[in-house]
Amino acid sequence: MKTVSENRSFGGTQGVYTHASDACGCDMTFGLFLPExxxxxxxxxxxxxxxxxxxxxxxxxxxxAQSWCAEHGIAIVFPDTSPRGEDVADDEAYDLGKGAGFYVNATQDPWAKHFKMWDYITDELPRVLGDTFAVDMGRQSITGHSMGGHGALTIAMHHPDRFRSVSAFAPIANPTESDWGKKQFKAYLGEADTEAWKAHDSALLMAERGFSGPVLIDQGDSDNFLDLLKPEALAEAMAAKRQDGIFRMQKGYDHSYFFISTFMEDHVTFHAEALYS
Amino acid sequence: MKTVSENRSFGGTQGVYTHASDACGCDMTFGLFLPExxxxxxxxxxxxxxxxxxxxxxxxxxxxAQSWCAEHGIAIVFPDTSPRGEDVADDEAYDLGKGAGFYVNATQDPWAKHFKMWDYITDELPRVLGDTFAVDMGRQSITGHSMGGHGALTIAMHHPDRFRSVSAFAPIANPTESDWGKKQFKAYLGEADTEAWKAHDSALLMAERGFSGPVLIDQGDSDNFLDLLKPEALAEAMAAKRQDGIFRMQKGYDHSYFFISTFMEDHVTFHAEALYS
Known part of the structure; x- marks a missing residue:
């Protein structure tokens, strides 16, 4: 584990660390904010x-996020979104390869060798964090944005005993029906493995199993990518499943960090309530 | 107009009044809370x-509701749910006839003579209130519960220029597909008039036109009537329409006034924000 940087932030420490990842077969970098x-x-x-x-x-x-996490005494980790390095496969498109891991374990060439983001986020990085830092792995929650909202929701629904709450900003909610999903699942998981596709679709997982804790979803109505995100599929599934949760359509907000930062206080407060109950 | 009672309440006055209704062809009674x-x-x-x-x-x-309305300086009116009196048609069932006006104008016998709750709520009672009490008809919002949630949503979506915000507690959200709706629409509107049915279905109206202001929906996940309410149809329509709004599934809450009173503060605060903006 190599410390790239550590900065004082809201009374705590914002660190950036690099470690050799077995799951991804490359060095991986993450940010971690630890409150005082x-x-x-x-x-x-x-x-x-x-x-x-x-x-x-x-x-x-x-x-x-750090100010609200500091207020509630919560650590927050910011993982990378794909394997990195010169020998890692890539694609010219922004939405495949590096920066586009989609939080799955690739089974197809040329991706299978490094693109194991599911294992990295659900298995390897939790062990690294628990072994290295003052974080209580018995009290975890998860959130994310867009592809990361997809990751947060799918990972939470597959690990109901691990996460007390899940939230998402503008998640890719129904990737098996979207060009943000079909392209990547075909490349990473193969066209034939429709069961694997379904296992990584939040709307389908919500309809099938739901989540054991509370769910908070924020979606901007001025998001340029609404047709790719398909929030209506998740909203319907949440209501049909009687999911403990809140779905908010936020007037005038788009897909940017200006949207995320506006509602970050609500999300951290929401998770704090679950983490301290 | 006859004053049935007036009681001091939260610094204001909770009144009950009876008046001769032209729309319903009978005396109608309503409650009105006026803040200080x-x-x-x-x-x-x-x-x-x-x-x-x-x-x-x-x-x-x-x-x-009165405590929160007093806090925000808002009047709240509680109309009756049907025409009343000995010469008004009725049915043995609790969900047809008296107490079950469904906020429509009946066109079918024996209901057509008195059951004009749409006209009463959207036309006659507003005029009575505006002419008689210190209420600002330029600043109105609307809410309701169950059949009244259905009424609030349908009336709001047909009067976007009148209401600044709409909310509902466990509304009958998709009556054209529910036994809370099909029975009543058949009786009041006739089996053939499917256009009239559609004009009184919140999920369909939301999908077709949406609402011009913000929407807040609360639904308990322990509501005995979920299969009749069909919240998932409304949740999907709101998200698909990119409706400015919040849909909340409230864990452990049922269909009762214990549910309503728990979240009344949120609803009044929500409307106050729209009414004073």
Whole structure:
């Protein structure tokens, strides 16, 4: 584990760390904010999964999460969105390959060798964090934006005993029916494995199993990508499943970090309520 | 206009009044809470439409709305849910006839003579209130419960210039597909007039036109009537329409006034924000 940087932030520490990832077969970098309370012992952990094209850095610098996490004494981790490095496969498109891991384990060439973001986020990185930092792995919640909202929701619904709450900003909600999903699932998972596709679709998972804790979804009505995100599929599934949750359509907001940062206080407060109950 | 009672309440006055209704062809009774501010001039008006079996009295005594309306300086009116009197048609069932006007204008016998609740709520009672009390008809919002949630949503979407915001507690959201709706629309509107049915279905109206202001929906996940209410149809339509709005599934809450009173503060605050903006 290499410390790239550590900065004082809201009484705590914003760190950036690099480690050799077995899951991804490359070095991986993440950001971790630890509030002041972590000096006295393990604190609850909130995961923030980022969207297409992002690294660990975008949300860390633009989402405005640290102030609210500091207020509630919560750590927040910002993982990268794909494997990195010169020998890692890539594509010219912004929405495939590097920066576009989609939080799945690729089974198809040329992606299968490194693109194991599901294992990285659900297995390897949690162990690294729990072994290295003052975070309480018994109190975790998860959120994310766009592709990361998809990741947060699918990971939470597959790990109901691990996460106390899940939220998402403008998630890719129904990827099996969207060009943000079909293209990537075909490339990473193969056209034939429709069961694997379904296992990574929030609207389908919500309809099938729901989530064990509370759910908060924010979606801007001026989001340029509404036709790709398909929020209506998730909203219907939540209501049909009687999911403990809130779905908010936010007038005038788009897909940017200006949207995310506006509602970050609500999301951190929402998770804090679950983490401290 | 006859004053049935007036009681001091939260610094204002909770009144009950009876008047001869032209629309319904009978005497109609309503409750009206005026906050203290109404002594100095017209105040904004919130409508609360009640559900099956209710009179003007249920919400007035059990919903706990007056304290929050007083806090925001808002009047709230509690109309009855059907025409009343010995010569008014009725049915043995609790969900047809008296106490079950469904906020439509009946065109079929024996209902057509008195059951004109749409006209009463959208035309006659507003004129009576505006002419008689210190209410500002330029600042109105509307809410309701169950059948009254259906009424609030359908009336708001047909009067976008009149209401600044609409909310509902466990509304009958898709009556054209529910036994709370099909039975009543058949009786009141006739089996053949499917256009009239559609004009009184919140989920269909939301999909077709949406609402011009913000929308707030609360639904309990332990509501005994979920299969009749069909909240998922409304949730999907709101998201698909990109409706400025919030849909909340409230864990553990049922269909009762204990549910309504719990979230009344949120609803009044929501409307106050629209009424004073």
């Amino acid at each position: 309370e972590a000096e006295d012992g393990p604190v609850p952990l909130l995961w923030y999964l980022s969207g297409l094209t992002c690294t660990h850095e975008n949300a860390m610098t633009k989402a405005g | 501010e109404a002594e100095d001039g017209p105040v904004p008006l919130l409508w609360y439409l009640s559900g099956l079996t209710c009179t003007h009295e249920n919400a007035m005594t059990k919903a706990g």
